[in-house]
Amino acid sequence: xxxxxxxxxxLQWGDEGKGKIVDVLTPQYxxxxxxQGGPNAGHTLExxxxxxxxxxxPSGIFHEKSINIIGNGVVIDPVIFQREIAALTNLGVDVSKxxxxxxxxxxxxxxHRLIDAASEAAKGKGKIGSTLKGIGPTYMDKTGRNGLxxxxxxxxxxxxKYYALVEKHAEILKHYHFKYxxxxxxxxxxxxxxxxxxxxHIESEHYMNQALLGxxxxxxxxxxxxxxxxxxxxxxxxxxxxxxCAGACTxxxxxxxxxxxxLGIFKAYxxxxxxxxxxTELSDATGELIRKTGNEFGSTTGRPRxxxxxxxxxxxFAVTINGVTQLLMMKADVLSIFQTLQICTHYKYDGxxxxxxxxDISPEHLxxxxxxxxxxxxxxxxxxxxxxxxxxxxxxxxxxxxxxxxPITIVSVGPDRTQTIIRNNVLA
Ligand code: GDP
Ligand code: IMO
Ligand code: MG
Numbered sequence: 001x002x003x004x005x006x007x008x009x010x011l012q013w014g015d016e017g018k019g020k021i022v023d024v025l026t027p028q029y030x031x032x033x034x035x036q037g038g039p040n041a042g043h044t045l046e047x048x049x050x051x052x053x054x055x056x057x058p059s060g061i062f063h064e065k066s067i068n069i070i071g072n073g074v075v076i077d078p079v080i081f082q083r084e085i086a087a088l089t090n091l092g093v094d095v096s097k098x099x100x101x102x103x104x105x106x107x108x109x110x111x112h113r114l115i116d117a118a119s120e121a122a123k124g125k126g127k128i129g130s131t132l133k134g135i136g137p138t139y140m141d142k143t144g145r146n147g148l149x150x151x152x153x154x155x156x157x158x159x160x161k162y163y164a165l166v167e168k169h170a171e172i173l174k175h176y177h178f179k180y181x182x183x184x185x186x187x188x189x190x191x192x193x194x195x196x197x198x199x200x201h202i203e204s205e206h207y208m209n210q211a212l213l214g215x216x217x218x219x220x221x222x223x224x225x226x227x228x229x230x231x232x233x234x235x236x237x238x239x240x241x242x243x244x245c246a247g248a249c250t251x252x253x254x255x256x257x258x259x260x261x262x263l264g265i266f267k268a269y270x271x272x273x274x275x276x277x278x279x280t281e282l283s284d285a286t287g288e289l290i291r292k293t294g295n296e297f298g299s300t301t302g303r304p305r306x307x308x309x310x311x312x313x314x315x316x317f318a319v320t321i322n323g324v325t326q327l328l329m330m331k332a333d334v335l336s337i338f339q340t341l342q343i344c345t346h347y348k349y350d351g352x353x354x355x356x357x358x359x360d361i362s363p364e365h366l367x368x369x370x371x372x373x374x375x376x377x378x379x380x381x382x383x384x385x386x387x388x389x390x391x392x393x394x395x396x397x398x399x400x401x402x403x404x405x406x407p408i409t410i411v412s413v414g415p416d417r418t419q420t421i422i423r424n425n426v427l428a
Pocket of ligand 3: 014015016041042043044299300
């Protein structure tokens, strides 16, 4: 029977817990495919006392039986990729048998990272708060039709193409008056290219569609989150790729009618790292308490994450844009510290109460309207069954389900693989 690919993606500003859930769900899938983003992502997995952060490699890599594909929509920094491979090899993971790379995926050059840094420095206070991994400049070269791809590595003129692109970048860097030492960065990059050569390069769209035709199951793994999407995020404070469900189609070559379940992940509250508007942000002791309890520091950059209450209009927006069929709520355990919770149900937009996400979500125009909800105030981290969830948490869950009209099928109560409660396994 022809299978459809399921998609798992973040519904907020990233770091919802995608890595953990992909790892938990991988035993149910033959293939895991990353479809966009690059090493700006940091996906954390915890099991058997090991904590591991992946940046480019899909989060199914620890499972022996699953194939992991880096799709055409991903951008790869060979230096970071090499480091990821080394860390996995150290843990005894043999990537050579389970990792495949799209020939169409674009390469991040050292000069892309330099342009990212120069552009952010030039923006001053208006900076995006980029992870400085060269993501924006690499996607600019992709859409500008200048980019280098994985498939170019095995072409005889690869070095020529590389130096031609570096020359273009040198011109751009001149405009920024940005000082840099490229020769210090190039040897590691070239070494990374040699490591990339050791991984099998494939026509991933062909592989993926053949697999679906042959009845194999596929889970597409998103990076970042819908509120960081290039079209629908809080532009310009966004990333440079399509983080939404449609990105799985373009980033893996899966047709829209071949998409099955859309699994939307959200935290029981909200976080954001980097600049840009964040309607429910708590710039007070409560926000600080969530950050401390939830250990809300960036997996890639270590920066403190901004924290706030759950934002329902933003969640509904993300659910709609992605066609989410199941919701997965993460970090419920972190909210156990509160007697009473708040949840944003509406916004006051230029004085008028609305229940949708408008074009402009800057604090000058938009103010969240909250509803108080009783907290559960109980440790959840040891729970394993849906029947053990406290009543107040069930009410919180049901309130969200009623507002968003999508079932919450998984509730996560801690960072470990085992701290995952299946409420209703629609996938089984
Ligand atoms: P991703 O980018 O979506 O994969 O998420 P990150 O790995 O960047 O951030 C999520 C963080 O929360 C990681 O440190 C996870 O280990 C941790 N985490 C995931 N789920 C839970 C949970 O249910 N409870 C707690 N306390 N931590 C969690
Ligand atoms: P995962 O996959 C959280 C944010 C950056 C910045 C903006 C643009 O771990 O959820 P970029 O480097 O893409 O030019 O940065 O997007 N950002 C993320 N925030 N999680 C991520 O990935 C992110 N990737 C990028 O902080 O605000
Ligand atoms: Mg992350």
